[in-house]
Amino acid sequence: MFTHKRADFGQDFIFGAATASYQIEGGQTDGRGSSIWDTFSATPGNVRDGDTGRVACDHYNRWPEDLDLLADGGFDAYRFSFAWPRLIPEGTGAANPKGIDFYDRLIDGMLERGLKPFATLYHWDLPSALQDRGGWMNRDIAAWFADYAVLVNSRFGDRLAATATINEPWCVAYLSHMLGIHAPGYRDIRAAARVSHNVLLTHGTAIAALRAEGAKNLGIVCNFESAQPASDSPEDREAGRLWDGVFNRWYLDGLFKGRYPDDVLAQFGPHMPQAYTDDMAVVSAPLDWFGINYYSRSLWAHDPRRSAFPLRQVEGPLEKTAIGWEIYPQGLEDILTRISDDYTKLPLYVTENGMAEVEGTDDPRRVAYYDAHLGSVLAARQRGADVRGYFGWSLLDNFEWAEGYDKRFGLVHVDYQTQKRTPKTSYRAFQTLLTGANNPR
Numbered sequence: 001m002f003t004h005k006r007a008d009f010g011q012d013f014i015f016g017a018a019t020a021s022y023q024i025e026g027g028q029t030d031g032r033g034s035s036i037w038d039t040f041s042a043t044p045g046n047v048r049d050g051d052t053g054r055v056a057c058d059h060y061n062r063w064p065e066d067l068d069l070l071a072d073g074g075f076d077a078y079r080f081s082f083a084w085p086r087l088i089p090e091g092t093g094a095a096n097p098k099g100i101d102f103y104d105r106l107i108d109g110m111l112e113r114g115l116k117p118f119a120t121l122y123h124w125d126l127p128s129a130l131q132d133r134g135g136w137m138n139r140d141i142a143a144w145f146a147d148y149a150v151l152v153n154s155r156f157g158d159r160l161a162a163t164a165t166i167n168e169p170w171c172v173a174y175l176s177h178m179l180g181i182h183a184p185g186y187r188d189i190r191a192a193a194r195v196s197h198n199v200l201l202t203h204g205t206a207i208a209a210l211r212a213e214g215a216k217n218l219g220i221v222c223n224f225e226s227a228q229p230a231s232d233s234p235e236d237r238e239a240g241r242l243w244d245g246v247f248n249r250w251y252l253d254g255l256f257k258g259r260y261p262d263d264v265l266a267q268f269g270p271h272m273p274q275a276y277t278d279d280m281a282v283v284s285a286p287l288d289w290f291g292i293n294y295y296s297r298s299l300w301a302h303d304p305r306r307s308a309f310p311l312r313q314v315e316g317p318l319e320k321t322a323i324g325w326e327i328y329p330q331g332l333e334d335i336l337t338r339i340s341d342d343y344t345k346l347p348l349y350v351t352e353n354g355m356a357e358v359e360g361t362d363d364p365r366r367v368a369y370y371d372a373h374l375g376s377v378l379a380a381r382q383r384g385a386d387v388r389g390y391f392g393w394s395l396l397d398n399f400e401w402a403e404g405y406d407k408r409f410g411l412v413h414v415d416y417q418t419q420k421r422t423p424k425t426s427y428r429a430f431q432t433l434l435t436g437a438n439n440p441r
């Protein structure tokens, strides 16, 4: 079990678990439109074992059981995402009544169980029809997304505890348009530069539209890692700092200082959209809270072979998870205090933290991982960071993007042949922390 007690976090601290629509819902029916992850995963070579989200955890049909797992575990909140193609199949235009009905029932189901709905408007499943129109590379996506956000707010906003516009703009931009590892799979510095701006412009445009509708408790979720040099050489120290710019400072500086970091701009060079500086007031729109996803650290060395972003990742020596990420709890304390000290005094939520582990329901390593990272949250709070909540990633084993179903992050095991859910030891650890009991269902 954990070494911490619920009282250590204060009575108002929120504990939750997180998921995302494409990773768990399945339900490619009832008017849901195609998403870029449907097409990306259907393309051979993009996802391990050719896995897709066609069925996933069948959450579209099994959501009552999954909400029961959250309630029985003693969680206060559920971080979920809306599937844009389920609500507006073509991305713009007519809404899908069956999509609205699904999320109506899901959100009411949370409220009936005393779970606070923490919503994310976009967790990577862009409607394919919008990709046909340029997707994130088209500046018009800001208006398309704002209209979608206003629809969500009009139908569900009065029941949501908190709303994030976008999950992990770095993944939407760099991972998906520079590295090509996620959908739509571009490997193009010009696309990456333009999307790195458009994704934040879209966020800010949606915030303005939602404010005009009277929406409250608005934020964004960004992913951070502790970017460190692979050696003490000046070149490697510069490489570590540049990656910190790419992964962390681009978003922190953009959102909270209204400017992009010069070292990253220098790498993007002439590929930035013209007059992007005119958008920075919109990009840095005031927020009500800020979400931090943290998993690990990364080590970087100078790589002179590369004209842009001259760096390469180096494998580190620390214990690793089943997805190969080093276990480095200190990095969570560091990023929380850095954001609080250098960027914003907004309420902070750890909106994702967790680890991939080999299949099985007894997961002592994951218990130790969570215990250590919860300790980092406490340490950051003691250093003045206003951390208001923590969400474990993930409630369920699920579709892990390019890794398919091979990598399991769940507190609850899923047998994909039978869809049987089985709480793991780590779920029991949270249940004991949150309810004082270890009451197997």
Ligand SMILES: OC[C@@H]1[C@@H](O)[C@H](O)[C@@H](O)c2nc(CNc3ccccc3)cn21
Residues within 6 Å of the ligand: 020, 023, 167, 168, 171, 175, 223, 293, 295, 352, 393, 400, 401, 409
């Ligand atoms: O990979 C685990 C989770 C993933 O399932 C979530 O959908 C996503 O929000 C998420 N973000 C990270 C951290 N960022 C990241 C870094 C490299 C590749 C992919 C994601 C991890 N995760």
